[in-house]
Amino acid sequence: MAPSVSRVRDLLLLLHILSAMTWFGAGAWGLIAVRRVQRVQGTEEADILLQKMELVENRVFPPAAILVLLSGVGLVLNGSAGWGDMFVYLGMTGVIVSMALGGAVGGRLNRELADAREAGDTVKTAGLVNRWLNLGRIELLILLVIVALMVYKPL
Numbered sequence: 738m739a740p741s742v743s744r745v746r747d748l749l750l751l752l753h754i755l756s757a758m759t760w761f762g763a764g765a766w767g768l769i770a771v772r773r774v775q776r777v778q779g780t781e782e783a784d785i786l787l788q789k790m791e792l793v794e795n796r797v798f799p800p801a802a803i804l805v806l807l808s809g810v811g812l813v814l815n816g817s818a819g820w821g822d823m824f825v826y827l828g829m830t831g832v833i834v835s836m837a838l839g840g841a842v843g844g845r846l847n848r849e850l851a852d853a854r855e856a857g858d859t860v861k862t863a864g865l866v867n868r869w870l871n872l873g874r875i876e877l878l879i880l881l882v883i884v885a886l887m888v889y890k891p892l
């Protein structure tokens with residue numbers, strides 16, 4: 738690989754891994770925060786945590802996912818892998834499924850949660866927080882599987 742190509746590859750891979758770490762880290766933080774909310778339901782601390790989770794959901798996940806995707810595409814175009822490589826198309830599928838889940842399901846959950854909190858409906862809030870926990874677990878599992886695919890690169 739020519740020195741310039743490998744420098745570009747290294748830079749893309751650095752960006753790729755840093756954005757993947759951010760996405761995974763934010764997801765892990767989200768699960769810890771949800772568990773804490775379940776323990777301190779109805780308190781000011783729960784309210785503050787739910788606001789922070791909404792912020793992460795809207796401000797951290799989307800740019801991190803887009804950067805992972807763009808840097809991944811850059812790595813393929815730069816010659817680090819082919820579109821036919823299983824880890825690449827499963828990686829693409831994983832990103833798209835995860836973004837769709839986060840956007841459609843996560844977004845709707847966010848809105849319902851904001852309405853339930855505003856109405857002071859603690860029972861509904863507790864139910865929605867449980868669903869958020871399950872969504873977070875699924876998302877993190879998808880990311881974990883993709884990272885394993887990216888490291889082992891099966892076929």
Ligand code: HEM
Nearest residue numbers: 757805806809810812813817818825828829883884887888
């Ligand atoms: C959530 C999604 C993704 C995560 C968490 C992720 C994570 C990673 C990680 C950790 C590596 C480094 C593996 C290693 O060097 O051992 C890697 C490499 C790579 N990723 Fe991804 N990736 C994701 C999505 C994608 C997508 C969508 C593409 C393609 C469009 C892609 C293309 C690549 C390529 C080509 C490499 C190998 C780079 C090289 O060694 O030169 N990744 N990815």
